[in-house]
Amino acid sequence: MFAVLKTGGKQYKVASGDTLQVERLAADAGETVQFNDILMLGGDKTVVGAPFVDGAAVQAEVVDQIKGEKVIHFVKRRRKHSSKRTKGHRQQLTLLRVTDILASGGDKSGVKAAVGAGSVAAVAVAAAPKKATKKAAAPKADAPKAEAPAAGGADDLKQLSGVGPALEKKLHEAGVTTFAQIAAWTEEDVAAMDEKLSFKGRIEREGWIEQAKEKTQG
Structure with a gap:
């Protein structure tokens, strides 16, 4: 059985036991996370979501938080003499091992949802000033x-x-x-x-x- 999941704006076809790298998730090594945006399930019977398959989920164990290969960005601005910049970048990634594919019941499993690190940072920052709402407006x-x-x-x-x-x-x-x-x-x-x-x-x-x-x- 295989599934096509969506995370970080990308789609991945996975089966139980597969390892894959996705954009960094807010989870520590050893944790189990669950992907709920399942576009398709395959096997004895193919199920295509509209856009997602209800109740389907993919569970995976976080192996490690890593960085991708270094990418070089070279920028040269037009009409500006000697204006150029070379910069290296390594994408923040999460290495996962797929442990289970659920055709149903994913919404009741109780496993932590896989959420991007950027989204969690934004929520955490917003939650911090709630105690001071009486004195100052919250961001x-x-x-x-x-x-x-x-x-x-x-x-x-x-x-x-x-x-x-x-x-x-x-x-x-x-x-x-x-x-x-x-x-x-x-x-x-x-x-x-x-x-x-x-x-x-x-x-x-x-x-x-x-x-x-x-x-x-x-």
Whole structure:
């Protein structure tokens, strides 16, 4: 029996005993996680979801948290003399071993759902200030921890590579108004903001954090 599951925006065909690498999940080595977004089940009878198969699930054991092979990004900007940047990147991955494929009853198994690390970081940051809601307004539920507007007015975020009026507006709506906030982003903040802006990997490709640091130091 095999299943086609969806995680991290990708689809994987798996069978019991298979090992696979997926985008980093919020789980420790040795934990068992469950994928509930099952697109298809195969075997004696093929079941295709619409879009997912009700009650189906894939359970897997987390073997380790690893990094993918190094990828080199080379960016050269047009009409700007001597403006180029070479940067290496290693994708954060989770190594899994598939332990079981459930054709039904996945919604009642009680096994921890497989959730991306970026999503969990956003939820954890949002939950932190709940105790202080009487004194100050809580930030948006999925906002990274470095998004609180800083005093002293907003910066012109359009000075960052690839940021236009529309993207600047989205950043403002997310509470990001200054270069200092962007310069202080962590890997978890970048992952959460990638999901919020729907431009996965753009922050690293364009080098926003490095540019923001230069502008705050300058």
